Amino acid sequence: MQGKVQNRDVFLDKVAKRLGRARKMTIEPPVWKYNPQEEYLKGASRDELLEAFKTNGTGVNCDVTIAKKADAPKAVYDSIKALGGGPIVTWKDSRYEELFGLGKLFKEQLPGENIELFEWNHTLGRENIEKANTANIGITISEITLAESGTAVVYSDKDRGRTINFLPENSIILVPKSSIVPRMTQATKIIREKVKKGEVLPSCINYITGPSKSSDIEMKLVVGVHGPVRVKFIVIEDL
Amino acid sequence: MSIKTKFAGDKFKVRVEKKVKDSFMRGAVASATDTINGRKNQLTAEMGNWEDWRNHGEEIRKHVLENLDYYLHQFSENVAKNGGHVYFAANAEEANKYIREVVQKKNAKKIIKAKSMVTEEIGMNDSLEEIGCEVVESDLGEFILQLDDKEPPSHIVVPTLHKNKEQMRAVFERKLNYEGSSQPEELALCARKVLREKFLAADVGVIGCNFAIAETGSTTLVTNEGNADLVADLPKTLIVCMGMERIVPTFEEMDVLVGLLTRSAVGQKLTSYVTNLTGPRREGDVDGPEEFHVVIVDNGRSNILGTEFQPVLQCIRCAACINICPVYRHIGGHAYGSIYPGPIGIVLTPLLDGYEGNKELPYASTLCAACTEVCPVKIPLHQLIRRHREIIVEKEGKAPFSEKMMMKAFGLGTSNASLYNMASRMAHSVVKPLTKGDKITKGVGPLKEWTDYKDMPKPNKERFRDWFKKHKGGNN
């Protein structure tokens, strides 16, 4: 559905007038003289990127575990236990099984141990949010992962609720090793390629770097102000 | 609130006098800014090419301002294409009127907000409270200030910088019946519980926008708390407020400016959360707003375009200039009487709010240029501050008469040799009554404000130039 735009012409006419010219309806795309953002970890190998991610993704209430694909279910299970168990919310996403082999863990092992696991189901509407709000752990998947800052880039979708990354007490973010890039520069290029190809962008893209935190009280770091208190990245060596 | 805060009623010197006596505040500001500056310096030194980053940031911001009408048009087209609504507001009244209409159409009473300087600037909270809405600030610092009878922020990134945890605890006790300790963790946990309910119950969310991406109609939010995400994701209606200059061409330039912002503002490579919102929720989505509004605010900004002050619109609100300013360090944010303190505030406030009531601000600077040196988008802040002084003196005619006379006299003395010779030869004997030993301890006129705090050397008996003549004579 097309939205409404109001008051635009009088507003932009004034802007153009103040700039001393007529309105511009086309421009030459800018060519930048400087591009320092391209330099960071330029040409780094997958292992170097992983090493940087591990260093930068580790901090207060935030850590990185690396597991072989075959060990992924155990790594995730151990993390769940370490974070205090259920209730857990996940997206509805076939990649949990395809990339990480977590189908059995989610469908059999955890329920078998009476650890409640709720899978996002958009047809249930608001109930999803209530589940996320009372969950102990949310488990999501990083689309692109930034080595420089230890950041997961997460896309929203109807089966991939945004709030799973914000409402639960704890966050587990699964990171395919192949998704690690040097920094946000490469992520925004990937996103921009989608735009150029005419793909519809997710309505929400989150770049998540550690837990929710604040220094508003006497500059003392407090974690878990609104969102997750702890964030655990589990990197799966998918290559 | 508007640009002027409730403290602006007092004369500048009165405000300064109050603040320099607040040793807690001054200590807190010094230690907080030292911490942020230290982290920032370490990060930028590690990068090794920070100057290139600044140059890149500057070229992006300059390009955007030169083509602002084009990019705003493109941005608004794309927001609408994504299903969002865009309202261009010429001033605070128009912006508030539109926001009230959106709220009233939804019959909304509960508004949840994330930190946004432009909503402070237009006084949005008061405007919504007038029509019976409850407006809740969700940024921890802003939440505390709002509870404390709407105390204005004293810093644009760390709004509570001037307050200690005991004061905060007292506010929680008074307003939330809080019985816990003043431990930051415990205070924050209390706020978390209160605010979680507010997030879930709110009808309308209001957030700011650090960078608006023209090519896709997306907005960008940079926070550490994640409150802005809950504001954006939970209520059914979302209003994004942005100053009209917050534009970048594409995701790629957003990357660069976010990198400059997080390093300069808080000394982090990235904050915990950076979020791009592209329109309302999609079909089938359970979270994210059903209605997505963007209010683009001019409120005096367009009058800055095309003037020598245009570079101030390059600002990305990182507060690095505030954190490095020796004057801010000792008087804190409230003394400025503006929601925008420090060097950026000194430049911006008179431009958005006029010189009336703000004409002392440009003098609250030593022109040490630390602000210019630190600015990630290379705004020549100290030069713009000096330029304000020229305008106050020459165009506005607002300088005090006695100062004008003195400056005129100084101008004459420094350009007329016989006048200078007379004055400089006499200086030694003229100030004699004021001296004690070899120094002046009780000055009069303009010297008084110096000698109130510092000794001043007595003029030479023999001027340097007279010595030099003799020295040369002796050599020849």
Add this chain to the structure above:
Amino acid sequence: MKVSLFGTCLVDVLKADIGKATVELLEHLGCEVDYPEGQICCGQPTYNSGYLNETIPAMKRMIDVFADSKYVVGPSGSCVYMLHEYPHIFKDDPVYGPKAKALAEKSYELTQFIVEVMGIEDVGATFNGKVTYHPSCHMTRLLGVKNPPLTLLKNVKGLEFTELPQKEYCCGFGGTFSVKMGRISEKIVDEKVEHVKETGAEYLTGADYSCLMNISGRMERLGVPVKVLHIAQILNSR
């Protein structure tokens, strides 16, 4: 080497000793020093206070006075920077624009001149004492001169150098700021004084007399027994 001394008005009226040390130092290093008689003040006090029109005659005077000089050297980073500001101020003036540019191109702060133009890093000075150095803002940030004074100080025999904590912070002088906003200036300089005390130095030095006057004025008022010398005075000690 022929050098025209830009003595600055503060030195002329308030601290002739700094001018004397500058002349003696340059002569010791083999320069032939002259002091163009017509010079008064670079105009910075009025210019930075917003009185541009009142400053124009003073600046034109300085441009004319030094028109024939090969090098213009001054013992003040801030005042020398002001000469570098002239080309921007006169950029639209067909007569004074080019002259201002010529002046800026040949104007140097004293230590910058010694190190960068004369190529000297050791002036052969001896000075016994523990010394800390305040790098003034205009000299470091605007004129861009950071290392020359340190290079020269470190080669002074007998001098024990100690770094000033948070040295890059302004001392609170700020020209007319110090008499318009005396209360804030006091607080800023107090912090600087604390840092000077922390170093345990016997002497504070710097390359701008205005900043030194500000810091020493406060230290004298507070009874802090640190002696203040301009860098020319230290470099001229033998």
